[in-house]
Amino acid sequence: MSDFVQIAENLAAGNKPRVRELVQLALDQGESAKKILDEGLMKGMGIVGGMMEREEIMIPEVLDVAQFMSHVINEMLKPLLLEGDMNPYGKVVFATVQGDVHDIGKNLVIMMLEGAGFQVIDLGIDVPPETIVESIRENQPNMLGLSALLTTTMPMIKTTIDHVIDSGLRDQIKILVGGAPVDQEFADEVGADGYAPDASSATQLAKSLAN
Amino acid sequence: MSHKGLQGGHYRPLSCEQVESLHAAALSVLEKTGFSYEAGLDETLEMMEEFGMRVDREDSRIYFPREQLMELVSKAPKRVVLYSRDGKNDLYLEDDRVYLGTGGAAIKILDLETGEARHTTLQDLYNLGRLVDQLDNIHFFLRPCIPKDIPEALYDENVFYACLKSTAKHVMAGVNDFDGFHKMMDIASMVAGDLENLKARPFVSVIASFAISPMRLCTHSTRIMLEAVRHQIPVALSCAPMAGVSSPITMAGTLVQTHAEQLAGIAICQMIQPGAAVLYGGIPGRANLWNLGYQGGSVECGMMNAAIHQLADHIKVPNYNSSGLTDAKIPDAQAGWEKAMTTMLAAMGGSNYVHHAAGMLNCMITVAHEQFVIDDEIIGLSCKVLAGIPTDPEHLALDVIDDAARGADFIKS
Structure with missing residues (x-):
């Protein structure tokens, strides 16, 4: 059982190498790319959104995390995702x-x-x-x-x-x-x-x- | 008594060497980076080529060789007079002479009865003009709000009519389009008696936000800017980058970019009409990096707006900029100190035509009657500082000291 909370929290904290390690670990353990995306990375962006709303994180840092997340998706998850997995909300x-x-x-x-x-x-x-x-x-x-x-x-x-x-x-x-x-x-x-x-x-x- | 048009320049955040180096940096940006442009400026591009600018149409980019650029910039008048209708508040914009007034395009006003924010109306604009007409320290009336109760297509003629009807002070506003500009000209000519009178003593002027920061020509506003030049109506070349989002986060970088944008705009106007009355309209601003809001009340805005006057003065073009902005939503302590700080710095910096200095709240969204009155005081006190301390024999008051020391008192003497 992979620790998706860890992925989310490390993403929100901007610990980039750790996020890559955790995503790789989850993949190695056989977790689906969609689950890593939904329960790890997107949850992490959700935390960032809340921090942004409470003015606990500045906009350039938000952009940095978002850009990093999209790198991780493109490099590590995209080949494993199905059409529609990326955009559940339309x-x-x-x-x-x-x-x-x-x-x-x-x-x-x-x-x-x-x-x-x-x-x-x-x-x-x-x-x-x-x-x-x-x-x-x-x-x-x-x-x-x-x-x-x-x-x-x-x-x-x-x-x-x-x-x-x-x-x-x-x-x-x-x-x-x-x-x-x-x-x-x-x-x-x-x-x-x-x-x-x-x-x-x-x-x-x-x-x-x-x- | 109103201290209008006094010489500022006591506060100069940049040394002479720094002014030189920022100016040189701006010239280099115009040569190497240049301007991009929107579609629809073909004639203007051709004209620019005739004056020696290099246009790369494939890359949609204009490069400004420094000699040709500065030759054009040097044609801009060092003094621009913005007249009042009654001659009592004419503005002699040159050197470090300081005038401050209203500005903005607010859409909300704190209602006099309820204190609640509500939409601004044409009647509000008229009422504010009447108020400003009576407030001695506010030197001009740049329309501070938009009439939200009439159709947008009717804004231009109604705004100018309401402003001209409500005050004899100089009136400035933006116009939505060519048609609006000509309607404004018709109304102002009627008030002046005829077009020639208006051109001889323009008591109206326009703002054109010709540049989209960073370094991009906006077709719509560039065309309005050039139309104003063709008709000999003074025009403020507004560009207002926000440090951190539309210009570098550093003050120096924002000043260089703003100065480069201004040099380009001034040069383009002088191509149409050498000697055209333009105001250097660089308004260096700052983004609030917590939410990307406009942080006009920051001390950095006060500093940069003083510095931008030095850069305008370096090329001898009178400048238009801002003070008195705040993100406070009501006239409170925050509004008070942000306004006092930035207005005092603008005045001491010697900026020539400082708008937004009265009435503004809530990042330019809201105005309030009481805020105009408070800001009238802030402007008055800021200008009083410029008057300095006279030390002639009467003010030295040696006799008074002598008398008091011998038993008389100061209160009665």
């Missing part, structure tokens, strides 16, 4: 809305979501509503994430959601909104399914909406 299309070129917060959320087991299709910055609708049609995600940093571009979130409604795709997806000036009140006004103030709670929210 697909999210993400975009910074038209007129807005700010994506640091969006990218952070994407990274946390990927670490938590979502497949993310990132459409980038300054994305017109038409492109977003097209991507939903093409990729069939179960969620859409929209972000804006500027108070002057926030209204474009509503325009985009209205466009999704007009195109008849609204019922297929949950819509999450975020960005510095965005709050729950705004999310309610524009008819989003959820709002989160930071990347960690965005991950929790996305998971709860996915289920």
Whole structure:
């Protein structure tokens, strides 16, 4: 019986060589790659998310752990994983809305979501509503994430959601909104399914909406 | 009494040698790293090539040879006058002369009745203009909030109308697009009597966030910036990297990058119109690495904003930057000391046009009436420091000392 808790805790503590050793040990003991991923690494990222929310870990350290985790997955687990194992929570299309070129917060959320087991299709910055609708049609995600940093571009979130409604795709997806000036009140006004103030709670929210 | 336009420059975080070396580093960044650009700037790229810049279209990158670049930069005026409508608050931006005022595009205001944060309206913008008109230490009115109660497509004309109607002080704002810029021009020309009067004494000016840090030209804002230049309306070339996320975590690295971005923007404007009135708009900021929020109230922001004035002064272009930012959500102790610290440093640094200095709370999301009044005091006291201590015979007060020492008293004399 492998110690998945050890993997999770060492990942959260940033003990990189130890994590590699423990993952290798688990594989040698015949544990499945999916179980190591779910109960070890992703649990570890969950701990990191909580620490981030409580401001016990700084963002650059979070990024460092996430990047390391993705190396471990790619190098040690990926060949052993089945289609679908990586992304138990499904697909999210993400975009910074038209007129807005700010994506640091969006990218952070994407990274946390990927670490938590979502497949993310990132459409980038300054994305017109038409492109977003097209991507939903093409990729069939179960969620859409929209972000804006500027108070002057926030209204474009509503325009985009209205466009999704007009195109008849609204019922297929949950819509999450975020960005510095965005709050729950705004999310309610524009008819989003959820709002989160930071990347960690965005991950929790996305998971709860996915289920 | 208002101490506007006094000379600052008492606080210089960079030595002369450091200014030289940061400037040289910025030139080298522009030569070796250059700028990337968004699609849709073909004409501007062609113009830049005519002026000796090297455009690599395959790699979407512009390189700025230093001699041609500095030749253009040297055409920018060392003095820009931003007029007030009534002539009482004209701003002579040059050297280390300091003016401070409002800024931002807040979407929330602490309601006067309930104290709760609620959406800002066009009426709020007008009311704040009236308030600022009466607060002597606030030297200009840069629209501090967005009218959330009207459609976005109507923002530009309504914002300028509300600002011009509410105060005679200089009015500055960003515009959403070309159309908005021309609507603003129509309204301002009407107020001025005609377009020629407006161009002779521009009492309005615009902000264009032409650069996306790090080192990328934004098509939309670059086009607005150049349109303002073509119409002889002064323009602030805003770029506001956050140390740690959109510029290096080090203060020196952030200053070099910001300066490089500004040199490029100023040069592009001078290609359109040599002598165009531009403000060096580098606003070095800082990220809160716990959550990537904007940490405008940090002492490093005060230090870097003083340093950026030195870099602007080095190339003799008046500067536009920030002080008075805070992540405090209400006018509390934190708001008080962060604002006092950064505003005092901006004033003592000699920055010419310091916006955001009044009214802002909550990382630029919120404004509050009472905060404008408090900040009016902070600005007044910061500027008083610049007035220094007079030591002429009257102020030496030797007679008063003599009289008091012989039995009279200070209170009655």
